[in-house]
Amino acid sequence: MGKEHVDMNTPVIEMRNIVKKFGDFTANDGINLTVHKGEIHAILGENGAGKSTLMNQLYGLIRPTSGDILVRGQKIEMNNPRDAIAAGIGMVHQHFMLIQPFTVTENIVLGTEPVNGIKLDMVKARQNVLDISEKYGLSIDPDARIEDISVGMQQRVEILKALYRGAEILILDEPTSSLTPQEILELIQIMHKLTEDGKSIILITHKLKEIKESADFCTIIRLGKYISTVDVDTVTESDLANMMVGRNVTFKVDKPEMEPGEVVLEVKDLHAKDYRDVEILKGLNLKVRRNEIVGIAGIDGNGQTELVEIITGLKKATAGDVLVNGVSVCNKTPHFGFEHGVSSIPADRQKHGLVLAHSVEDNLILQNYKKDPYAKRSILQRGPIFSHAQEAIGKFDIRPGGSEKRPAGTLSGGNQQKVIIAREVYNDKDLLIAVNPTRGLDVGAIEYVHGYLVEQRNKGKAILLVSFELDEIMSLSDVIDVIFDGRIVSRVPGKEADEKTLGLMMAGGGKA
Amino acid sequence: MKKKRSVIEIISSVRFIHILLAIILGFAVGALFLAVMGVSVGDAYGKLLDSVTTVKGISYVIVYATPYILTGLSVAFSFKTGVFNIGAEGQFVVGSMAAAVTGILLKDLPKPALIPLCFLAAMAAGALWGIIVGTLKTKWGINEVLAMIMFNWIAFYLSNYIAGLPGIKNTGTAEATQTISENARTLLSKQTIADLGLAPTANWGILVALIAMILVWFIIEKTTLGYELKAVGSNRFAAEYGGIGVNRSILTALAISGALAGLGGSLQVMGMGSRISIFSAQEGFGFGGIVVALIGCSNPFGALAAGLFYGALTYGGSKLNLVGAPTQLISVIVGTVVFFIAISVIFERLGGGIRARRNAVAREDKEKREAAKKPPLEEAKEPPAEAAGSGGAPEEEGKEGEAK
Numbered sequence: 049m050g051k052e053h054v055d056m057n058t059p060v061i062e063m064r065n066i067v068k069k070f071g072d073f074t075a076n077d078g079i080n081l082t083v084h085k086g087e088i089h090a091i092l093g094e095n096g097a098g099k100s101t102l103m104n105q106l107y108g109l110i111r112p113t114s115g116d117i118l119v120r121g122q123k124i125e126m127n128n129p130r131d132a133i134a135a136g137i138g139m140v141h142q143h144f145m146l147i148q149p150f151t152v153t154e155n156i157v158l159g160t161e162p163v164n165g166i167k168l169d170m171v172k173a174r175q176n177v178l179d180i181s182e183k184y185g186l187s188i189d190p191d192a193r194i195e196d197i198s199v200g201m202q203q204r205v206e207i208l209k210a211l212y213r214g215a216e217i218l219i220l221d222e223p224t225s226s227l228t229p230q231e232i233l234e235l236i237q238i239m240h241k242l243t244e245d246g247k248s249i250i251l252i253t254h255k256l257k258e259i260k261e262s263a264d265f266c267t268i269i270r271l272g273k274y275i276s277t278v279d280v281d282t283v284t285e286s287d288l289a290n291m292m293v294g295r296n297v298t299f300k301v302d303k304p305e306m307e308p309g310e311v312v313l314e315v316k317d318l319h320a321k322d323y324r325d326v327e328i329l330k331g332l333n334l335k336v337r338r339n340e341i342v343g344i345a346g347i348d349g350n351g352q353t354e355l356v357e358i359i360t361g362l363k364k365a366t367a368g369d370v371l372v373n374g375v376s377v378c379n380k381t382p383h384f385g386f387e388h389g390v391s392s393i394p395a396d397r398q399k400h401g402l403v404l405a406h407s408v409e410d411n412l413i414l415q416n417y418k419k420d421p422y423a424k425r426s427i428l429q430r431g432p433i434f435s436h437a438q439e440a441i442g443k444f445d446i447r448p449g450g451s452e453k454r455p456a457g458t459l460s461g462g463n464q465q466k467v468i469i470a471r472e473v474y475n476d477k478d479l480l481i482a483v484n485p486t487r488g489l490d491v492g493a494i495e496y497v498h499g500y501l502v503e504q505r506n507k508g509k510a511i512l513l514v515s516f517e518l519d520e521i522m523s524l525s526d527v528i529d530v531i532f533d534g535r536i537v538s539r540v541p542g543k544e545a546d547e548k549t550l551g552l553m554m555a556g557g558g559k560a
Numbered sequence: 561m562k563k564k565r566s567v568i569e570i571i572s573s574v575r576f577i578h579i580l581l582a583i584i585l586g587f588a589v590g591a592l593f594l595a596v597m598g599v600s601v602g603d604a605y606g607k608l609l610d611s612v613t614t615v616k617g618i619s620y621v622i623v624y625a626t627p628y629i630l631t632g633l634s635v636a637f638s639f640k641t642g643v644f645n646i647g648a649e650g651q652f653v654v655g656s657m658a659a660a661v662t663g664i665l666l667k668d669l670p671k672p673a674l675i676p677l678c679f680l681a682a683m684a685a686g687a688l689w690g691i692i693v694g695t696l697k698t699k700w701g702i703n704e705v706l707a708m709i710m711f712n713w714i715a716f717y718l719s720n721y722i723a724g725l726p727g728i729k730n731t732g733t734a735e736a737t738q739t740i741s742e743n744a745r746t747l748l749s750k751q752t753i754a755d756l757g758l759a760p761t762a763n764w765g766i767l768v769a770l771i772a773m774i775l776v777w778f779i780i781e782k783t784t785l786g787y788e789l790k791a792v793g794s795n796r797f798a799a800e801y802g803g804i805g806v807n808r809s810i811l812t813a814l815a816i817s818g819a820l821a822g823l824g825g826s827l828q829v830m831g832m833g834s835r836i837s838i839f840s841a842q843e844g845f846g847f848g849g850i851v852v853a854l855i856g857c858s859n860p861f862g863a864l865a866a867g868l869f870y871g872a873l874t875y876g877g878s879k880l881n882l883v884g885a886p887t888q889l890i891s892v893i894v895g896t897v898v899f900f901i902a903i904s905v906i907f908e909r910l911g912g913g914i915r916a917r918r919n920a921v922a923r924e925d926k927e928k929r930e931a932a933k934k935p936p937l938e939e940a941k942e943p944p945a946e947a948a949g950s951g952g953a954p955e956e957e958g959k960e961g962e963a964k
Binding site for chain 1: 782783784785786787788790791794795797798799800801802803804805
């Protein structure tokens, strides 16, 4: 795993006893990090553990309260990212910083464009980009516009951007969060190629499997504190998880066998067009029964979004039907669907799930604000609204406690998700649609969400789970439907699924 | 942040104080202009103050302020619900024309019938103006700001056209409508006016404005309608996802907003105006409403205070030429105030910088103190839910601290 390249003499990066405080809160409390040349060094920690804070200091976005940063043995003051770039550090953020209408070449050379007199020399720029992409085996199309290329390629563009600026040390912040399994494999290969070439990589992640597959060393941070640095080969995934969370973590979701009941959701020969007016759903059929979790596995863009939007009433179908308990909810309104048994945990909780500017208590009654006891004759009843929120906050452990009147936007991601979950549990509908319900959540919160989904299933709900996390689909689903090109192409019992075959089917290579 | 807060910090974080600061700066810039022109600042501002502090002056201020309070409420309401009603001007114009036409054509109706009818006609006209633009927006996605600006002009020319129609137009030489029926006027009795020494156009329109203000506050804060409108205003996607009819909501918001501006128009013509002239330029009651809403922090009670302030400046400003100061000074002051409100983020930044420095000092102190009594480093045993629960929050706290 490239360990023979490790040069033990001078570390390329050394962060010593880094402390970073925001007001009274200590985000990093004495963290040490040592990275050698040619090494892939993972930084593992839950959300909010302080990983990004640490890396933002290394990249000059924020300054440490105390502690030293050394690059190749030299103490360096990182005042802004320019200092970091000059020191040979490049960072690929979780959310890509690319200009959508620009081409790949334009994005890569942005800010350091080759010029011919006062004119941009795009021919030379294009050649430079091609050279560098060949050198590291990062295949890209230099003339494609960012908006037209896949997420995986966008990520390669981001990496090339950093390499183009002469980065010797690459920081990758949650690089796999939006990639397909195949793209993840490719990324790991690229990372190894880069380290063989003498680059060093710092990988921020909370995915243990990827650390095992790619990293040489791993530094674990918990609640802002330095826990340990370990040689990845000497530890197991569950060792890593226990160090990250500080207790024993169970990965297996405890799911009793259940005989599915009657059909709750039935999607029949559904057709729809996407926003460009191209047919994206091409006759999709699907059934979800009581006491059953049906997982939809697929690569983003194969019609999942549209399917969910149609079931929840946000989008119109061009043909076909959606029945919930035998009633058609297709081409009606979200409210109609809600009244007939549809509830959902939307993919984008900040856009669709919550009104961030509203208080938690108001968000908890988003679909029920007109109903008794929350309103009487069109007048909101603050008393019942408040006590409902109090109960929900207690029962679902929404933190911080007593946040009934706080704007939902001030809560952490995990707690925002809990607000939505609390709301949907109280709504008590027969069908629950969960779209990427654990995106951006840490291990503790993921365990919670998963437990809740299984609990709802056990109670007799029908659950449609759409997720880009194959692990999530595989551990939760009773049945996995693979979506490809607007159709369900195969149906696999959850127990029999394995990642490789699923991945193949998702790419359209499976048996139909 | 439970620590004592310095004065500067409080100033930097309270919206109301930003507004006060902006007003003070507005007057300061006005003074600068006066000084450049060689007019005594004391004289000019003295005159301004004198003219609005007598009983008569106050009654004038109220008369001037009433329509602005309504248009201010209209714009404030629209801000709360996520649309920008720049069309209050046109809604005001059609409202006043609807009230005038009613007051002219139905002049024989008794007062208790005619006055409510005029109000209703004005509100309906204003609401219609709002709904047309709302429909353009919801049905065909036409930008409401552009549509409203055009509809302001349509209202303007429509009003001029109606004012020139036979049966409406003044039979004399004036380029205006006939005077509306006495039964449609909201004036106080001549006796009261004479006894108290009020302005000759003193009227009870302000009471209508006060009722409208309370209603607006009630709708926004207490009703399901307000919940719905605010939800659509701050996140239409979540509102839609939650089952709220977004388009219907936008239409309702614009209709209410339009009705408020239209009502303002009726109060103007039934109180101070008595008739509507054929104008060559827009009068600006609606645009004044934008200023009022901005100064009033888009809050109904704020709109009342800001409307009175605006009325006082307009009335007081008309007396300025008595001391040789130009009336346009008022425009300079108002413009500057709006400018400083628009950039009031700067006050926050200034405060934030000072706070950050203070915190840095406090932090060092605290560290020194805590270094002595550091607890044993065994927090690892803490329940892990803590990690999940407080996970993201600290980062946000950090951000908050920096932003404020």
